[in-house]
Amino acid sequence: MLRNTPNSRADDFAKAFMDMQLAIARRAISGWVWPWFELFGSSTAPAMRVVDAFLDPILEDALEKVKSTNMSEQHNKDPVVLHDEVLNIMIAGRDTVSTMLHLRPKRLTQIKTAGMLTIAVYFLSQYPNVLRRLREEILETVGQSRRPTYDDIRNLKYLRAVLNETMRLYPAVPWNMRYAVKDTVFPNSDPTEKPLFIPAGSPVSYSVHCMHRRTDYWGPDAEEFDPDRFLDYRVHKYLTPNPFIFLPFNAGPRICLGQQFAYNEMSFFLIRLLQKFETISLETDSQPPDTRPPAHWANCPGRKGVEKFWPKAHLTLYSAGGLWLKMEAKLEE
Structure with missing residues (x-):
C-alpha cells in the first residue's frame, strides 16, 4: 500500500x-x-x-x-439512468462480498470480495496454525503453481471453513433491513406473550453481526475465530438445525444470486496467494496512528479486546486505514 x-x-x-x-x-x-x-x-x-x-x-x-x-x-x-447505474455498481462492488442495492426500479447485484479478503488475510496473520493448515491443504490439492479448477475449490473443505468463519465474525453487510410486504406477525421471544404485529410497509432492521456472535446460536465460544466449527460436531449441533443463524449472503427467497461466484472468487485469490507466500504478519507500526484500534479497547470483552485492526462500516464493512502486512515467500529449493 x-x-x-x-x-x-x-x-x-x-x-x-x-x-x-x-x-x-x-x-x-x-x-x-x-x-x-x-x-x-x-x-x-x-x-x-x-x-x-x-x-x-x-x-x-x-x-x-x-x-x-x-x-x-x-x-x-439516458445520462441520468447511466449515472445512477454506474454509482450502483461502484457502491455494490467497492468492498462487499455481495450487496443488493436499489436505484430506480432496477435491482443490480454486484460481487466483490476485497473487504472479506482483507479480514480473511488479517485472521491468517493472527492465527499461524490456521495459515499453516490452510496452506498445506492448498499445496496438497493444487500444488505450488497450478491454476486451481472449480473441482479443486470444491475439494478444499478447510478453505471454505476459513471463509465461512471470517464472514461469520465480520459479515460484509453488518446490518440490513427488510420491509413487510403485507401485515404479518413475529413470534414473541416470551411464549407467554402475544406475537408482535408488523404492519405492511414497516421497516424491520436486523444485525447480522450480532446474530453471528450470539452464544445461544453458536455456542459459548461464539467470539472465537475457529474455522473447525464449520467442520466438526458443531455443524450438526448449531447450524444444521437452524441454518438461518448464518446470513453472510442473506437467506430464503432473497438470498444473494452471486453467492457461489463470491466463494469462487475469494477461494481463487487465497489459493494463489498462499501458493506463493508462506508467512503473513501484521505490520502494526506501519498502520496510520489514527486508524489503529483505540488503546482502551484492550480492556473490552470479546473480540474487541484482542483485535489489532479497526473494523468500520458504512453500507459495508471495511478496515480503517487499510491493512498493513508483511508476507514472506518460500525460497525455491
Whole structure:
C-alpha cells in the first residue's frame, strides 16, 4: 500500500464517495426522522458535487463515443439512468462480498470480495496454525503453481471453513433491513406473550453481526475465530438445525444470486496467494496512528479486546486505514 501525496482528482473522488456512503448509512440508522437532521442542508450534497464533477465528464465522453458507432441504438443513452447505474455498481462492488442495492426500479447485484479478503488475510496473520493448515491443504490439492479448477475449490473443505468463519465474525453487510410486504406477525421471544404485529410497509432492521456472535446460536465460544466449527460436531449441533443463524449472503427467497461466484472468487485469490507466500504478519507500526484500534479497547470483552485492526462500516464493512502486512515467500529449493 502506498501513501498518496497531494490529492489528485481521483483521490478527492474516492474520499467524497466514502463520505457519501457514510452519510447514507447515518440516514438509514436514523430511520424516518433523518430529514429533521438535515433541515439546513443535505448531508450528501457536498460529497455528491465532487462525485458528479468526476463522473459526469466520463459519462459524457462515453456517450459521445457511442453516438459515433453504428450500435448507438442498442445502448441506453439516458445520462441520468447511466449515472445512477454506474454509482450502483461502484457502491455494490467497492468492498462487499455481495450487496443488493436499489436505484430506480432496477435491482443490480454486484460481487466483490476485497473487504472479506482483507479480514480473511488479517485472521491468517493472527492465527499461524490456521495459515499453516490452510496452506498445506492448498499445496496438497493444487500444488505450488497450478491454476486451481472449480473441482479443486470444491475439494478444499478447510478453505471454505476459513471463509465461512471470517464472514461469520465480520459479515460484509453488518446490518440490513427488510420491509413487510403485507401485515404479518413475529413470534414473541416470551411464549407467554402475544406475537408482535408488523404492519405492511414497516421497516424491520436486523444485525447480522450480532446474530453471528450470539452464544445461544453458536455456542459459548461464539467470539472465537475457529474455522473447525464449520467442520466438526458443531455443524450438526448449531447450524444444521437452524441454518438461518448464518446470513453472510442473506437467506430464503432473497438470498444473494452471486453467492457461489463470491466463494469462487475469494477461494481463487487465497489459493494463489498462499501458493506463493508462506508467512503473513501484521505490520502494526506501519498502520496510520489514527486508524489503529483505540488503546482502551484492550480492556473490552470479546473480540474487541484482542483485535489489532479497526473494523468500520458504512453500507459495508471495511478496515480503517487499510491493512498493513508483511508476507514472506518460500525460497525455491
